[in-house]
Amino acid sequence: MFETLKVMQASYGDRRIEDLFKMDATRADGFQAETGEMRLDYSKTNIDTATRSALIELCHRAHLPERSEAMFAGRRINATEGRAVLHTALRNLDGGPVMMDGADVMPGVLDTLARMRQFAERLRGDGAISDVVNIGIGGSDLGPAMAVRALSPYHDGPRCHFVSNVDGADIADCLAALDPGRTLVIVASKTFTTVETMTNARTARAWLIDGGGDPSRQFVALSSAAEKTAAFGIPGNQVFGFEDWVGGRYSVWGPIGLSLMIAIGPQAFDAFLRGGQAMDRHFRAAPMGENMPVMLALTGIWHHQVCGYGTRAVLPYDQRLAFLPPYLQQLEMESNGKSVALDGTLLDVPSGPVVWGAPGTNGQHAFYQLIHQGTDVVPCEFMIAAQGHEPDLAHHHHLLVANCLAQSKALMQGRSLDLAREKAADLGYQGAELECQARHRVFAGNRPSVTLVYPQLTPFVLGQIVALYEHRVFVEGVILGVNSFDQWGVELGKELASSLGPVVDGDQTVEGLDGSTAALVGFVHRHSRGG
Numbered sequence: 001m002f003e004t005l006k007v008m009q010a011s012y013g014d015r016r017i018e019d020l021f022k023m024d025a026t027r028a029d030g031f032q033a034e035t036g037e038m039r040l041d042y043s044k045t046n047i048d049t050a051t052r053s054a055l056i057e058l059c060h061r062a063h064l065p066e067r068s069e070a071m072f073a074g075r076r077i078n079a080t081e082g083r084a085v086l087h088t089a090l091r092n093l094d095g096g097p098v099m100m101d102g103a104d105v106m107p108g109v110l111d112t113l114a115r116m117r118q119f120a121e122r123l124r125g126d127g128a129i130s131d132v133v134n135i136g137i138g139g140s141d142l143g144p145a146m147a148v149r150a151l152s153p154y155h156d157g158p159r160c161h162f163v164s165n166v167d168g169a170d171i172a173d174c175l176a177a178l179d180p181g182r183t184l185v186i187v188a189s190k191t192f193t194t195v196e197t198m199t200n201a202r203t204a205r206a207w208l209i210d211g212g213g214d215p216s217r218q219f220v221a222l223s224s225a226a227e228k229t230a231a232f233g234i235p236g237n238q239v240f241g242f243e244d245w246v247g248g249r250y251s252v253w254g255p256i257g258l259s260l261m262i263a264i265g266p267q268a269f270d271a272f273l274r275g276g277q278a279m280d281r282h283f284r285a286a287p288m289g290e291n292m293p294v295m296l297a298l299t300g301i302w303h304h305q306v307c308g309y310g311t312r313a314v315l316p317y318d319q320r321l322a323f324l325p326p327y328l329q330q331l332e333m334e335s336n337g338k339s340v341a342l343d344g345t346l347l348d349v350p351s352g353p354v355v356w357g358a359p360g361t362n363g364q365h366a367f368y369q370l371i372h373q374g375t376d377v378v379p380c381e382f383m384i385a386a387q388g389h390e391p392d393l394a395h396h397h398h399l400l401v402a403n404c405l406a407q408s409k410a411l412m413q414g415r416s417l418d419l420a421r422e423k424a425a426d427l428g429y430q431g432a433e434l435e436c437q438a439r440h441r442v443f444a445g446n447r448p449s450v451t452l453v454y455p456q457l458t459p460f461v462l463g464q465i466v467a468l469y470e471h472r473v474f475v476e477g478v479i480l481g482v483n484s485f486d487q488w489g490v491e492l493g494k495e496l497a498s499s500l501g502p503v504v505d506g507d508q509t510v511e512g513l514d515g516s517t518a519a520l521v522g523f524v525h526r527h528s529r530g531g
Contacts, residue, residue: 001061002349005054005306009046016446017046017412033292035282038454038464040292042299044412045379045448046307055298056288058479064294067478068284074100074245078485079342084245085485087470090253091276091463100245109254112240116258117266119220119238124157124262129184129218133174134259135200136188137164139248140222142330143466144188144259146323147252147272150462153320153389154264158184162259163204166196171203180211186220188256190242192228195494201232222255247485249331250470268459275463283471293471299450300476303379304353313371314357316383317404318457324383325357328469335473335484342483351480357381361403372410372443380449382408383465385456404451414445 021027021043031043031052047055059065071077074084089098089105090113097104123129134144141164148160161178163171175183185204189197205215221229224241240255252260253273261269279293288294303309314325336352358366360382371378384404388397415423420441421434429437452468454461477484502508503521510518 001054001058002305005051005058005302008051008054009302009306012046014446015046017044017448018445020046020048033286033290033295035286035292036278036464038292038452038461040296040450040452042295042450044408045299045302045450046446047299047302051302052289052298055302056294058298058301059288059294059475062479062481064288064475064478068474071474072098072280072284074098074105078245078247078483080483080486080488081244083485085247085250086243086245087247087250087253088276088280088467090242090246090251091273091280091467093270093273093277095277095281105243105245108243112242112255116240116255116261119240120157120258120261120266120269123184124265128182129158130182131178132158132160132184132186132259132262133163133178133204134160134186134188135163135171135197135204136186136222136256137194137196138330138334139251140188140190140194140197140256142323142327143249143252144257146321146327147257147260147462147466148263149323150318150320150457151260151264151268151272151459154268154459156265157262160259160263163200164196166199168203171200175204175207180208180213183208183213184218184220184262185215186222186259187232187234188222190222190224190244190248192221192223192225192232195497205232220258222258249334252466264459271459272463275458275460275465276467277463278460279464279467279471283467293468294475296450296468297472297475297479299379299448300353300472301479303448305349305480307377308350309353309377309379311354311356311376311378313367313378313380314355314383315360315363315380315404315407316357317360317400318383318385318388319359320457321383322359324465325355328357329355331469332473332476334487334490336477336480336482337489338480338482341481343481347480347482349480351482352476360407361400364403364407368407371447377447380408380411380447382449382451384451384453385461386453387456389456408449408451410443410445411447411449412445414443414447415441417442 028043031047033040071085072088074086076082076084078085084100086098086100086105089109092098092106098106141162145162161174163174185208187197187201208215208218215233216235219234219238221234221239223229223239226239229239240258242251242254246254253276257269283291283293300312314328316324332352332355338351339347341347371380382404384401417438420438423441424434424438473484503510504524506525510521
């Protein structure tokens with residue numbers, strides 16, 4: 001089926017996106033998907049009606065509806081690890097039972113959520129804690145760090161800080177300005193063995209004790225390893241566990257989101273969950289051509305697997321979504337960065353693209369030059385709210401919206417050589433210099449983008465956005481035939497780091513290492529021991 005799509009794409013030749021609007025005055029309404037008050041516009045792509053039908057056929061051939069229902073039904077679709085995939089249950093506030101192996105998981109989910117609410121309300125109410133430090137890495141850091149920053153207008157609890165890197169600079173800089181007597185430390189590790197997280201946790205505990213704090217009162221664990229958390233000295237009523245059917249990069253909806261709940265309060269956290277639940281319902285019910293996660297996924301498939309564009313830029317025009325691109329980078333690249341299909345055979349199409357980005361308008365003064373005039377086409381995903389949270393600074397937001405819409409228009413429209421010559425002539429250039437200057441001012445245009453627009457970045461809307469991208473990754477993974485819920489590619493580096501630890505410490509020799517690694521270890525030894 002990919003071959004059919006590639007033939008279609010080749011047949012379009014140099015067809016310009018803006019010409020599709022000339023041929024169809026209703027294109028903007030025909031190539032969009034809506035749910036609630038959120039709109040995804042994909043009309044500024046080269047997808048037409050025939051292309052969309054062929055892309056939707058990919059979904060049918062991959063049995064997307066059946067795979068989707070298998071996920072929601074608690075079947076073990078994470079085949080390589082023998083696990084169900086039920087992060088959606090964490091936000092199923094009023095959706096009824098969720099069965100797995102004949103048992104309803106919802107009583108446990110709701111009980112944990114109630115315990116989280118009780119803990120957060122007590123902490124927010126007594127005023128003894130001024131700061132919360134969340135220690136985690138990967139999904140135990142990227143999700144809550146992104147959400148806490150995104151929802152800063154709703155903060156009315158203790159300040160939240162995040163430590164993830166095993167580099168001592170990370171935790172040292174975080175703790176430097178905090179009061180050990182008024183700081184709560186959250187250790188987020190399902191197994192309570194993650195090397196980076198536990199190294200930072202032990203450092204934080206020593207800092208707390210040295211400063212007169214009480215680890216038994218000021219440490220919380222987000223973990224299912226009860227014996228290990230108890231051995232660390234964390235009371236059971238300060239441990240919040242979650243099941244193996246919640247993957248790390250999908251875990252912000254449950255205990256891993258405790259820092260977010262503490263920052264914005266249980267009521268706002270519930271609104272975040274309900275936003276995710278609303279997107280789940282849309283994903284399950286909407287026809288494919290009107291289904292926001294499906295159409296976002298299919299534009300991604302079209303651009304990467306069919307058109308061959310190697311990267312995808314996520315460009316939120318909202319400074320508070322600064323951590324969304326790296327969050328989505330993990331979500332997509334850890335999920336679909338595979339080379340083997342579910343049946344163990346090698347993929348015959350490219351897997352996930354490189355995902356990157358930054359907030360606008362900052363990015364406009366950094367990398368948009370390459371996006372507009374570079375030799376590689378970079379599909380862009382813009383995000384913008386109709387209004388911000390600063391009514392006294394509405395003119396700022398109007399300028400922000402204008403910039404966002406202008407960028408997608410410029411990518412599509414470009415500037416022809418004839419117009420560039422007119423520009424150069426207006427600047428006083430003549431002859432050969434005019435021709436040279438004009439060519440520097442040409443924009444090829446015809447570069448695709450999608451735009452996600454919503455009323456305002458609220459907890460509910462953030463929940464919608466996160467769930468939208470989760471389902472988008474799932475749809476792409478189903479079409480590619482990969483397991484989007486394992487991450488074996490993370491393991492090898494961890495194993496080698498463990499074996500190299502004694503060598504770096506000087507307890508073992510470099511014998512048996514490759515020449516490059518041995519030489520690098522030697523350099524580190526010379527310069528870390530004063531030569």
